Amino acid sequence: MYFHGTSRVNEKGHLEIGGVDVVDLAQEYGTPLYIYDVALIRERARAFKQTFEKHGVKAQVAYASKAFSTVAMVQLVEEEGLSLDVVSGGELYTALKAGFPPERIHFHGNNKSYEELEMALQHEIGCIVVDNFYELSLLEQLSKQHGVTTSVLLRVTPGIEAHTHDYILTGQEDSKFGFDLNNGQADEAIEKALASSSFKVLGLHCHIGSQIFETTGFVLAARKIFKKIGDWKEKFGFVPEVVNLGGGFGIRYTSEDDPISASMYVEQIIDEVKKQVAELGIPMPEIWIEPGRSLVGDAGTTIYSIGSRKEVPNVRQYVAVDGGMSDNIRPALYEAKYEAVLANRVLDENEEVVSIAGKCCESGDMLIWDLPLPKAQAGDYLAVFCTGAYGYSMANNYNRIPRPAVVFVENGEAQLVVKRETYEDLVRLDVPLKAKVNK
Numbered sequence: 280m281y282f283h284g285t286s287r288v289n290e291k292g293h294l295e296i297g298g299v300d301v302v303d304l305a306q307e308y309g310t311p312l313y314i315y316d317v318a319l320i321r322e323r324a325r326a327f328k329q330t331f332e333k334h335g336v337k338a339q340v341a342y343a344s345k346a347f348s349t350v351a352m353v354q355l356v357e358e359e360g361l362s363l364d365v366v367s368g369g370e371l372y373t374a375l376k377a378g379f380p381p382e383r384i385h386f387h388g389n390n391k392s393y394e395e396l397e398m399a400l401q402h403e404i405g406c407i408v409v410d411n412f413y414e415l416s417l418l419e420q421l422s423k424q425h426g427v428t429t430s431v432l433l434r435v436t437p438g439i440e441a442h443t444h445d446y447i448l449t450g451q452e453d454s455k456f457g458f459d460l461n462n463g464q465a466d467e468a469i470e471k472a473l474a475s476s477s478f479k480v481l482g483l484h485c486h487i488g489s490q491i492f493e494t495t496g497f498v499l500a501a502r503k504i505f506k507k508i509g510d511w512k513e514k515f516g517f518v519p520e521v522v523n524l525g526g527g528f529g530i531r532y533t534s535e536d537d538p539i540s541a542s543m544y545v546e547q548i549i550d551e552v553k554k555q556v557a558e559l560g561i562p563m564p565e566i567w568i569e570p571g572r573s574l575v576g577d578a579g580t581t582i583y584s585i586g587s588r589k590e591v592p593n594v595r596q597y598v599a600v601d602g603g604m605s606d607n608i609r610p611a612l613y614e615a616k617y618e619a620v621l622a623n624r625v626l627d628e629n630e631e632v633v634s635i636a637g638k639c640c641e642s643g644d645m646l647i648w649d650l651p652l653p654k655a656q657a658g659d660y661l662a663v664f665c666t667g668a669y670g671y672s673m674a675n676n677y678n679r680i681p682r683p684a685v686v687f688v689e690n691g692e693a694q695l696v697v698k699r700e701t702y703e704d705l706v707r708l709d710v711p712l713k714a715k716v717n718k
Contacts, residue, residue, distance in 0.1 A: 283664060296688050342570065345370065353374050408433075587599045596631060
């Protein structure tokens with residue numbers, strides 16, 4: 280049995296996280312319930328930062344807040360001295376409400392609105408990652424109106440796509456993100472950006488994929504980017520202050536996954552960047568990376584209450600829980616796999632293989648297929664591991680199901696950081712029809 284971070288089995292045979300019995304948490308805060316192991320998030324954050332520090336390389340480790348964004352999470356990121364990557368006005372607003380230093384905020388996105396860019400400029404955030412020509416023009420116009428010089432990175436697509444153990448050298452040109460390095464778009468973009476007095480072009484950004492277990496893709500991306508930098512040095516005299524190689528660092532969801540350590544990713548990136556700058560004879564740029572899932576993914580556990588059962592003789596046993604695709608849509612979206620235990624009976628022997636069904640009125644609402652468990656009864660608690668990334672952030676109100684609460688645990692203490700939605704919350708923004716006038 281594999282546990283993450285501070286998870287363990289206590290003397291009652293219950294799952295414990297951060298020194299807190301999750302059965303007690305379920306009974307106090309209700310289910311479904313997201314529980315975050317704060318010590319594990321800190322450990323992950325420090326592993327990335329300390330590797331750069333160990334090698335004496337100037338860097339920013341920016342938490343990709345799309346993985347999980349709340350005021351408390353942003354405050355935790357600030358405590359650990361990270362930067363912050365946001366991709367919408369809502370994420371930016373959350374960061375500002377949390378009191379996060381705006382100079383350490385980087386704003387991504389392929390279709391930033393006028394209002395979102397205005398908000399970013401008004402709050403003087405650290406950097407805007409420009410994604411396309413429309414944005415380049417709009418941001419130049421807004422920067423002139425505000426009388427400011429805006430620090431930007433240009434997002435480029437290097438023609439490499441990486442997921443898990445696979446990487447593809449061609450085909451990534453077909454992406455909604457960024458300026459293509461291979462078809463002349465990036466050349467045109469850098470020329471326009473450098474010619475504008477409204478921009479300070481810090482450097483380049485790329486993101487090659489997600490849930491990546493090897494360093495090959497990052498190395499190849501760095502090589503392609505620096506080859507282009509060499510061209511731009513000769514043509515425009517451009518030398519980047521920053522090279523951002525994105526995120527996508529993988530985590531262990533199930534026993535099938537075998538991720539490498541944060542330090543291995545970082546050391547390979549550092550080595551390749553050092554090699555490239557030496558060949559070009561340029562100063563070492565600041566390296567930025569954007570871990571999201573790898574900071575919070577395996578720090579999150581979702582607790583459900585078990586309800587009904589259905590047996591299809593000689594086929595399958597279905598066990599239903601009180602959540603599902605409304606709090607974790609990843610299995611329905613792309614067949615994501617998870618592991619789970621009965622939180623209140625962790626040490627009981629497995630007696631059956633069941634499939635965990637969600638409660639949404641949708642046949643595709645299945646959380647886990649073919650899970651070995653003790654004989655599960657109504658009222659038992661199911662703990663599904665590694666739900667910290669893209670669970671809460673993609674949660675929804677399908678079937679008018681309220682979204683769960685979120686609790687942080689650390690050093691034997693629990694803190695509610697997001698309240699459970701109520702039925703009243705569900706209708707709060709609804710506007711009733713006007714009464715008909717009888718004629």
